[in-house]
Amino acid sequence: MLDANLNGTRGSRVGAGHPPVRAAWAEQDPLLTDYYDAEWGMPVTDDAGVFERLSLEAFQSGLSWLTVLRKREAFRDAFSEFDPERVAAFAEPDIDRLMQNAGIIRNAAKIRATVGNAAATLRLRAEGPGLAHLVWSFRPERSPSPRTAAEVPSTSPESVALAKELRRLGFRFVGPTTSYALMTAIGIADVHLVDSHRRGCSGLWARDGTRIGDALPPELRAVPSH
Structure with a gap:
């Protein structure tokens, strides 16, 4: 997720003799740079x-994304590699264990929300295509084409609608900003700056923000849009 205090650009257009162009938040630490160059925006x-x-993204709320990245492996270990079935089975002893784990962000409300969200994920899986299909069904017809940090949105009509639907289904810590951060992180929308060397990295969006044909991952091509 873009931290408000890190928005910005650095560098110039990609070309011969020019360095890669990244948002300024991605230049603040090697972990952020690696995340930006290899992962952010990929499906x-x-x-x-x-x-x-x-x-x-929920744990990041109110904090910096760098804090989350630094703790990511500890999070994966603490939350059973984020296997929804295993996390949904967490009980009070597990909550207590997590609250004692200095490797993660020890926020009781967010920990409990994660367990509850795992249970909601299992309900979705039992009732239909599942969480990934639901989230991807809110992909926009067009992605933003920001040229400056000021043009990078923090929400969209689709993220507002997705947050509303997730809350209806029992998910927590899923407001419009968190939902949009999720959407941009996993390629549903492309908010890389137009001059960035990572613009269009997902293969789903052209530089001008239009969709590239029917270029969705095969398993999601049948998902209707909201």
């Missing part, structure tokens, strides 16, 4: 992967 289409990203 994630499985339930466990989307559940992990949703959980981490």
Whole structure:
């Protein structure tokens, strides 16, 4: 997720003799740079992967994304690799264990929400295509084309609608901003700056924000849009 105090750009257009162009937040630490260059905006289409990203975005709320990245492996270990079935089975002893784990963000409300969100993920799986299909069904017809940090949105009509639907289904810590951060993190929308060397990295969006044909991951092509 973009931290408000890290928005910005650095560098110039990609070309011969020019360095890669990144948002300024991605230049603040090597972990952020690696995340920006290799992961941010790439499609994630499985339930466990989307559940992990949703959980981490929720833990990030009010904090910096760098804090979450530094603790990511500890989070994965503490939350059973974000396997929804295993996390949904967590009970009070597990909550207590997590609250004693200095490797993660020890916020009781967010920990309990993650367990509850795992249970909601299982309900979705039992009732239909699952969490990944639901989240991807809110992909926009067009993605933003920001040229400056000021043009990078923090929400969208689709993220507002997704947050509303997730809350209806029993998910927590899923407001419009968190939902949009999730959408941009997993390729549903592309908010890389137009001049960025990572613009269009998902293969789903052209530089001008239009969809590239029917270029969705095969397992999601039948998902209707909201």
